[in-house]
Amino acid sequence: MLADAIARYHDLLTDALAADSQAFLERQTERRRFYFGDRPICTVLRPRFLTEPQYRLLQSAIKQLLPAFGAVYRRALADATFRKQFALSDAEEHLLEIDPGYAEASPTARFDSFFFSESELKFTEYNAETPAGAAYHDILTEIFYGMPAFQEFRRWRQVRPLPARPGVLHALLDSFHQWAGNRSEKPRIAILDWKEVPTYSEFRLFQDYFTAYDIESRIIDPRDVEYRDGKLIHGDYHITLIYKRVLISELLERGGLDHPVIQASRDRALCMVNSFRCKVLYKKASLAVLSDERNASLFTPEQRAAVGRFIPWTRCVEHRKTMFQGREIDLVDFVAQNRELFVLKPNDDYGGKGIVLGWTVDADTWQKAVAAALASPYVVQEKVRLPKEVFPGWHNGKLHMIERMLDTNPFVVFGAAVDGMLTRISTEALLNVTAGGGSTVPTFVIEEL
Secondary structure (H helix, E strand, C coil), X not given: CHHHHHHHHHHHCCHHHHHHHHHHHHHHHHHCCCEECCXXXXXXXXXXXXXXXXXXXXXXXXXXXHHHHHHHHHHHHHCHHHHHHHCCCHHHHHHCCCCCCCCCCCCEEEEEEEECCCCCEEEEEEECCCCCCHHHHHHHHHHHHHCHHHHHHHCCCCEEECCCHHHHHHHHHHHHHHHHCCCCCCCEEEEECCCCCCCHHHHHHHHHHHHHCXXXXXXXXXXXXXXXXXXXXXXXXXXXXXXXXXXXXXXXXXXXXXXXXXXXXXXXXXXXXXXXXXXXXXXCHHHHHHHCHHHHHHCCHHHHHHHHHHCCCEEECCCCEEEECCEEEEHHHHHHHCHHHEEEEECCCCCCCCCEEHHHCCHHHXXXXXXXXXXXXXXXXXXXXXXXXXXXXXXXXXXXXXXXXXXEEEEEECCCEEEEEEEEEECCCCCXXXXXXCEEECEEEECCC
């Protein structure tokens, strides 16, 4: 079904239809200021399709995995010795003491994963702190509905969109109401991040979305707030709910533990989503904690089976013995000698920074990367296969069909359910919108006949 849908879409793309579709995409990109920094969010003419079985597997896998993440989160909060596996900084440890006023670690989150077939799926990261892309995906969905090529395709086959912004808004409001208790006040939202970040265009999309639901919001830089008389203030604007897009590490680096946002959170003067406690699961070590045999007793047999099936082998980089594919290994020596099998990732970074793909570098570069990983918190993860699909693009007056790798990034709300999905494509193995051939595309489920 998937191959047939893709082939049919491509067959429809005459030069005239492709040119019209590209012109439409460019007009919409310009009109909506739809850029990541100065790069267009989308640069191709076909969306990503999922089959119903794929989408059901995605939902089922996440439903099985989330209780395991919840188990390690609760244990980490209660047990400082266990928590050392996550390699939190001293400041992050201090922030864990702040009660956010709601129960869930990460009301909004996003998994990064890869589908190899309708039954093979691996989750490689869990963005439990500042998951981006929900508004980008929804606007792309709207744009594609108006694109001539997609309109022609829908004459042949019906598809179902996967909106993501409703889940984000629901998670924000539900968390706020838990924090507020019996109070019936409406939130005043601050979409909080630095003015210069490339995702600023998405903040505008969220502000428009909140306004459509009669919810007051402003895009606010953390440098422009003050905590006064028990209130977090931006000019004359009293903030009661923060949609936190700024990274905790950057907030600490630039403002320290006395930053007004931290003071207000400590005093329960506002609700912030996600809270500082999300840092536990945001660390890439959270996948190592799940897959490490030392922690198997934390999980039910069903959870252990789900971790084994859907989470690639992951370990914190340290001198120790561990199990790999049923046999004991010396972790550092084995990783150093088998670069083609592994990826090195910094424990706390984003946007592909610091990631080393062993099969793409020479032996000397890999040895240096392993040594650097021992010097600061890193994880090593077993290589997963990267799926590929051909995506059409219109460049220099011609239609080009280029094979690109693609990932599968479902949004999760309340730590409980899938709500929307992001797909990124790239000609490079490190999938990122800034990578070569990088683009975001909307995702649709192909309706079963």
